[in-house]
Amino acid sequence: MASITKRPDGVWRARYRDEVGREYSKHFQRKLDAQRWLNEVTTAVGTGTYLDPEIARTTVEEWCTSWLAGYGTRRASTVRQGRVHVARIVAEFGPRRLANVRPSHVKAWTAKLKAEGVSDSYVYALHARLAQIMADAVHDGLIARSPCSRRTSPGAGKQRPYVATEIQVWALVDTVPEYLQPAVLLAAFAGLRVAAVCGLRVTDVDFARGVINPAVQYPQEPLKTATARIAIPIPQALVVELADGAGGRKWIVETSAGEQVAPWKIDRAVRAARAALKARAEKTVQQPTAELVEVEAARAAALPVGFRFHDLRHFYASLLIASGADVKVVQARLRHASAKTTLDTYAHLWPDTEESTRAAVGAAMAARADSVRTKTSS
Numbered sequence: 001m002a003s004i005t006k007r008p009d010g011v012w013r014a015r016y017r018d019e020v021g022r023e024y025s026k027h028f029q030r031k032l033d034a035q036r037w038l039n040e041v042t043t044a045v046g047t048g049t050y051l052d053p054e055i056a057r058t059t060v061e062e063w064c065t066s067w068l069a070g071y072g073t074r075r076a077s078t079v080r081q082g083r084v085h086v087a088r089i090v091a092e093f094g095p096r097r098l099a100n101v102r103p104s105h106v107k108a109w110t111a112k113l114k115a116e117g118v119s120d121s122y123v124y125a126l127h128a129r130l131a132q133i134m135a136d137a138v139h140d141g142l143i144a145r146s147p148c149s150r151r152t153s154p155g156a157g158k159q160r161p162y163v164a165t166e167i168q169v170w171a172l173v174d175t176v177p178e179y180l181q182p183a184v185l186l187a188a189f190a191g192l193r194v195a196a197v198c199g200l201r202v203t204d205v206d207f208a209r210g211v212i213n214p215a216v217q218y219p220q221e222p223l224k225t226a227t228a229r230i231a232i233p234i235p236q237a238l239v240v241e242l243a244d245g246a247g248g249r250k251w252i253v254e255t256s257a258g259e260q261v262a263p264w265k266i267d268r269a270v271r272a273a274r275a276a277l278k279a280r281a282e283k284t285v286q287q288p289t290a291e292l293v294e295v296e297a298a299r300a301a302a303l304p305v306g307f308r309f310h311d312l313r314h315f316y317a318s319l320l321i322a323s324g325a326d327v328k329v330v331q332a333r334l335r336h337a338s339a340k341t342t343l344d345t346y347a348h349l350w351p352d353t354e355e356s357t358r359a360a361v362g363a364a365m366a367a368r369a370d371s372v373r374t375k376t377s378s
Contacts, residue, residue, distance in 0.1 A: 002014070002015065002016035002017075002038050002041070002042065003015055003016075004031060004034045004035060004038065006031070007027075011027045011028070011029065012027065012028045012029070012030065012031045012033075012034040013025055013026075013027050013028075013034070014026050014027075014028065014034035014035070014037055014038050016038060016041055016042075057097060058097065058098050058142055059094065059095055059096060059097055059098065060089065060090065060093040060094055060095075060096050060097075060098055060101065061090045061093075061094035061095065063098055063133070063137055063142060064086050064089060064090055064094075064133060067086075067133050067136060067137075068082065068083065068086055075221060075224075076221075077221070082129070085125065085126055085129035086129070086133070088126055089126070089129065089130050089133065092109050093105070093109075098134075098137055098142055098143050099142075099143050099144075101134070101147045102147055103147045103148075103149065103151065103152050105147065106127070106130065106147050106148055106152040107152050110123050110126075110127055110152070110154040111154075113126065114154070120154065120155065120156065121156055123154045124153070124154055124155060124156040127148065127152065127153055127154055128153075130148055131146065131148035131149075131153075134146035134147060134148050135148075161311065161314035161317075161345060161346070162304060162306075162307060162311050162314065163311075163314050163315055163317075163318045163349070164188075164303065164307070164311060164312070164314075164315045165300065167297075167300045167301055168277075168300070168301060168302075168303055169184070169188050169312070169315055171277055171301035171303075172184055172270070172273055172274075172277070172303065173185065175273035175276055175277060176269045176270065176272075176273045177269060179253070179254070179255060179256060179261075180253065180261070180265075180266060180269050181241075182241065182242055182252055182253050183197045183198075183253045183261070183266050183309075184270075184309075184312065185238060185241055185242070186200065186212075186242075186252070186253075187309060187310075187312035187313060187316070188312040188315050188316055189234065189235075189238050189316060189319075190212055190232050190234055190238065190316065191232070191313050191316040191317065191333055191334050191335075192212075192214065192232075192313075193217075193310065193313065194218075194263040194266055194267065194309050194310065195217035195218045195263055196214050196217050196223065196228070197252075197253055197263075197266065198217070198218035198219075198251075198253060198260060198261050198262060198263050198266070199214075199215075199216040199217040199218045199219070199220065199221075200212070200214065200251065200252045200253065201215075201216070201250060201251055201252065202246050202249055202250060202251065202252055204216075204252075205239075205242060205246075205252065207239050207242070207243050207246075210233060210234050210235065210236060210238075210239050211231050211232065211233055211234070212231065212232040212234055213229075213231050213232075214228060214229055214230075214232070214335075215229060218260070218262065218263055219260065219262075225335075225337060227335045227336065227337050228335045229335075230332060230335050232333065253266075266309055267308070267309055270307070270308065270309045273303075274303045274305075274307050277301055277302045277303055278302050278303070280298055280301075280302075281298040281299050281301065281302040284298035284299075285298070285299070313334065314345075314346075316333075316334070317330055317333075317334060317342075317345075317346050317349065318346075318349055320333055321346060321349045321350055322349075327339050327342055327343060330342050330346065
């Protein structure tokens with residue numbers, strides 16, 4: 001029910017009742033404006049985009065608080081990441097009403113983040129989180145449509161992984177503390193992520209068959225996906241390294257006191273080893289008595305700035321690709337959810353197929369030429 005009436009002071013009052021009988025009104029100087037407003041409300045009701053004016057006042061910060069409360073049912077690490085993302089979103093949009101956030105505002109925000117030096121992947125993750133929050137607001141009836149879409153997405157950026165050499169990997173193994181050497185081996189020769197390395201128990205390794213069966217990640221939480229629990233075959237040489245001193249231990253990687261190692265300790269040890277290898281290379285180069293062989297060996301063992309523990313997975317992938325493994329095999333060994341992820345990251349590592357395709361076409365044409373020559377001669 002809607003109506004427009006003229007008040008004694010000459011102002012036009014437009015009013016309507018919602019589906020539960022609550023009355024809302026708005027005043028205008030012109031009847032035309034009042035009618036236009038009522039038409040907009042009527043259209044919104046008919047198209048299902050109508051929003052209760054009280055709900056429409058909800059701010060981004062208020063909705064984020066409610067959204068996080070519902071998000072708390074997920075695993076603790078996931079919730080922590082969500083809180084970090086939400087803090088960045090609230091810092092930008094907090095006081096603004098949900099309904100007033102426009103696609104242009106989202107695009108301006110992502111552009112500002114990039115200008116501040118935030119990595120492409122993190123900007124993409126923040127946009128994805130905002131899109132998730134806004135989509136839930138639509139589902140909850142707080143806004144009619146989300147301001148986030150593929151048109152506002154900043155793009156994830158293409159990852160170009162650093163692939164270490166065998167010399168660098170073994171230099172890293174020799175440089176990190178002895179109790180962390182199995183961690184480097186598990187990443188470089190089994191492709192485990194740091195959380196899975198820290199959560200790998202001795203009982204998860206079948207030493208007799210040479211198979212790793214990942215089940216939990218640090219501290220003792222189930223792995224997030226079924227693909228992360230795919231068994232990994234390992235060679236006998238790695239079995240021997242992992243079995244050394246494993247008797248009586250709970251974790252494959254643990255301290256001398258039998259305590260589980262946290263991921264940050266491994267990351268810190270890798271950074272320290274990287275700095276040590278760089279310093280060793282520089283010192284060797286500066287030594288006047290150093291032979292050329294020693295200088296070249298020190299340089300070859302040095303790791304680049306920014307090298308991370310996770311980069312050892314890239315080394316593992318490069319070994320598989322160099323051995324002739326196809327995309328599906330590499331996907332399975334790295335426990336990627338889809339082959340697209342594998343190709344997006346490692347497509348450039350597969351050998352160029354230019355010569356093989358040229359040879360295949362040439363063979364077909366040669367067969368045709370041979371057939372024609374045979375008919376001509378006969």
